[in-house]
Amino acid sequence: MTIEVSLGASAEAAQEVKERLVAEGVPAALTAGDPALWGPDAEAEASIRLGWLNLHETSRELLPRLTELAERVRAGGIDTIVLAGMGGSSLAPEVICATADVPLTVLDTTDPHQVRRALGPGDGSADVLRRTLVVVASKSGTTIETDSHRRIYEKAFENAGLDPAEHIVVVTDPGSPLHRLAEESRYEVVLADPNVGGRYSALSAFGLVPSALAGADVARLLDEAAQVRPLLAQNEGNPGLELGALLGAEALRGRDKLILRDEPSEITSLPDWIEQLIAESTGKDGKGILPVVGADAAEASDQYQVTIGPEAGAFVDGPLGAQFLVWEYATAIAGRVIGIDPFNQPNVAESKENTARLLKEAGDGPLPTGRPILVDGPVEVYGDVPGHPKDLADVLTWLLKSLPPQGYLAIMAYLDREAAFDAAAVGEASFEETAEAWAAADIATLRGLLDHRTDRPVTFGWGPRFLHSTGQYHKGGPQNGVFLQITGAVTDDIEVPGKPYTLGRLQLAQALGDLRALTSRGRPAVRLHLTDRVAGVRHVLSAAKEL
Structure with missing residues (x-):
């Protein structure tokens, strides 16, 4: 079993950080489970969070x-x-x-x-x-x-x-x-x-x-993790140290957007797991590394790319069990390099508390959604958008123009992530035709459409799933995000036994609670509400294609 980490064009910057970490005795200290590696403020939390090493x-x-x-x-x-x-x-x-x-x-x-x-x-x-x-x-x-x-x-x-x-x-x-x-x-x-x-x-x-x-x-x-584990105590030939030095070195020089590419390999969808690990571990105290899943390439000076699987440039290749451990180790190393506690999540509770407060304050009444500033077909637009936008294309254009030089756009969809599969049944058409029908009905397609219209990174998360991953970065990381939230009408709700809310009501309260947390930071944010989910997705994608 082998695991290979290639640093590509970032090798020189990573080498300097690696040498400093080795001089400080970090590889041996980390594998020994030293909770003091991230400073005195983090020591108490780290002392009960290092069991993953074994x-x-x-x-x-x-x-x-x-x-x-x-x-x-x-x-x-x-x-x-x-x-x-x-x-x-x-x-x-x-x-x-x-x-x-x-x-x-x-x-x-x-x-x-x-x-x-x-x-x-x-x-x-x-x-x-x-x-x-x-x-x-x-x-x-x-x-x-x-x-x-x-x-x-x-x-x-x-x-x-x-x-x-x-x-x-x-x-x-x-x-x-x-x-x-x-x-x-x-x-x-x-x-x-x-x-x-x-x-x-x-x-x-x-x-x-x-x-x-x-x-x-x-x-x-x-077994795969056990085979790579001895390497993590070494000063040389240590894939976790090399990857962690890369992540930390890039962040220190302002390249804090990590584009994760998933090339065809024996592993499926690992970037989705890495996204949570890195975003929630590093996005705090106004710092952080933003993982971007699905982008075609790094397009600006604050971005770089790491590929899962053997590829040109920076990549990590090896079996899944080993990759889990190596990425965890590398994330802990990166936390030390950029000066944060990689084991806490100080901002995750904020949206949870907002959700509970909204449900309690609303009682049996409607949740405080506010009034739409614009209705464009099956899409209602909520938010503070200047200039009296006339349609959805104007709103999307404003969001893209609001992106700061070092910023990013986050799309957050509180919808059924499997709904697009209803667009075409497997076996009724060719694979290409089926995939095209799915993409045309999938709100996640919006990420790629907007990504092609800006050199700023565009992330996509399903709500409330992302609240347990990139949600920490949105609120605790650098305050340069622009946010597009998408909710949808519920036509077939489910009661939650023993609770005074339905799933649909809880979902909307989670969306509104997180939006409140984001807008309190003064960042541009818009909520699109699909009054008809199927037609609404089509309309949003059509508007994005017009830009």
Whole structure:
């Protein structure tokens, strides 16, 4: 097993930083788990967040139980694994299962239409639910999205005459509220290492349990990480040190936009996981590295590109388990270089608190959406846009013109991320025709359309999924972002049992709460509300093509 890190044109700058880190004894100190590496203010947090360095060993204790649990699940006729989790509890399993080509349904959304897709016809027929196992994963045990999913599935199982205890597995930290609830409910519980933060938990129970149940070879991931682990203590031939020096060196010289390219390789969608790891770890104290997924190339002086897979220029190539560990190590190194604590997330709670406040203040009444400044067909526009825009194209043009020289545009879509698949059924047309139909119906296509009209980086995130990743960077990182939020009318809502809100209401409150957090910083922000989701997506994409 080998893992290769090529620094490309950035080798000279990275070498200087690497030499300084070696002189300071950082590689040996980090692999030994020294919590003082990030300064006295970070030491308390770091002292309980370095367990990821040894997961290649400690997680092996889970393997016999996971094998037994997977065999029991399959013997019980279960063939559908649903993962209810957010951020670090969902992104790694999604990459692991996509790479292993095993099916896993990930619920990291509050969109009721997407949740209904997972439930199946009629909010879950007895036949569908009988073959379904839900992994409820939350480190804190209080994640509102995951708690909502658990409540909805519990009711669905009960309505189908099934015992939820036979269809729910819980992954959480010891002593969390979810741990206590799971024991009371007789759910199978797998406890995670409490000394591992969510975004560093790929090789912990959070990454391994749902992946193993779905059919992935998780022992192989640990083997791959174990083989690269000894290299991380070395001063030379250390891929984590070289990558971390690259990330830190580029940020120090003002190149703080990391374009992540995913070339065809044995690994699928790793940049989505890296995005959360780096953005949430470094985006704070007005500093940070902004990962940009999906861009064609780095286009300006504050951008550089790293490719997953062998390619010209800077790249990282190697098996998935090793890459997880190397990127985690590199992110911790980059945190030291740029002078931040890579293990806290001081701004994540802000949007959560705004959401709770909005729901409480609104009571049974409507949420405070305000009045649209413009209605263009199936799209309502909210925000403070000067100059009396006459249509959606004017609004998008203003957003692009508002981008500062070192800024970025963030598109945040609180919609069903699988809705575009309704545009064309697989098998009814050629692959090219099907892909074209999907792209024409997918709001994520907007990222590429706007990216071609600016040399500033354009990011795209599904809400509330991104709140657990780039959401920290938006609020804690450099205050040079411009924000485009997209919400949509809910036509088929879902009650959250035991709570005074529906999923659709929670989703809108999350969007409005985050928008409030962003506008409080004085950054340009617009919300587009699609009164008809299908027509609205088409209209937004059409307007972007006109620019």
